[in-house]
Amino acid sequence: MMDAEQMTLDCGKTIDEISDYLESGRSPYDPEIETCPECLNALDALSRAGRLSRELIAADAAELPEPSESWFHGVMTAVRAELRAGRSIPLSHPDPRVTMTVTEGAVQALIRASGDAIEGVFIGHSKIVGDVEAPGAPISIDITASVAWGESLPGAAGAVRGAVSDALARHTELNVIAIDVTIEDLHRPYPPAPLTSEDLS
Numbered sequence: 001m002m003d004a005e006q007m008t009l010d011c012g013k014t015i016d017e018i019s020d021y022l023e024s025g026r027s028p029y030d031p032e033i034e035t036c037p038e039c040l041n042a043l044d045a046l047s048r049a050g051r052l053s054r055e056l057i058a059a060d061a062a063e064l065p066e067p068s069e070s071w072f073h074g075v076m077t078a079v080r081a082e083l084r085a086g087r088s089i090p091l092s093h094p095d096p097r098v099t100m101t102v103t104e105g106a107v108q109a110l111i112r113a114s115g116d117a118i119e120g121v122f123i124g125h126s127k128i129v130g131d132v133e134a135p136g137a138p139i140s141i142d143i144t145a146s147v148a149w150g151e152s153l154p155g156a157a158g159a160v161r162g163a164v165s166d167a168l169a170r171h172t173e174l175n176v177i178a179i180d181v182t183i184e185d186l187h188r189p190y191p192p193a194p195l196t197s198e199d200l201s
Contacts, residue, residue, distance in 0.1 A: 009038045111126045111164050115143065115164060121145050146187050
């Protein structure tokens with residue numbers, strides 16, 4: 001179980017409040033949530049986690065295994081942890097009087113969104129290893145994922161690595177020296193893959 005502090009964003013909203021708002025269809029409109037970057041990150045992350053659950057439930061239960069309950073719990077725990085602001089990652093600015101940073105939580109949300117955008121892949125958790133607060137310091141990224149049955153595992157891992165590398169290069173100034181992707185689970189593809197003549201023989 002996560003304690004109350006872990007369940008509360010730095011803006012003061014709780015994960016339960018964000019989850020309830022998402023389940024209500026984001027109605028009635030809550031300007032405090034809809035104009036808060038942290039809340040919007042939380043809505044996006046919880047929405048993707050919910051999509052994973054719905055798609056796996058909708059898949060053909062008789063054919064392929066679904067990720068275990070412990071895997072789902074791990075994903076939700078990771079999502080909640082990522083919604084914390086974490087460390088401040090500096091960004092350069094031409095005016096030395098201006099200080100710009102992006103939060104570690106925002107970067108982890110970017111990593112998750114980049115990986116989840118790949119067909120057949122759902123990100124389990126990500127970890128940014130290294131001194132992100134020191135400009136130019138070497139950084140590595142550890143990522144776990146679930147991949148749809150039938151997909152090439154090396155291909156999926158490579159696609160995640162490429163997508164995350166491109167996103168981090170585009171949106172941050174981190175000196176990323178390694179991105180390690182571990183495939184922890186396989187899940188049913190959704191929509192289910194069409195049967196072939198070989199499957200029917």
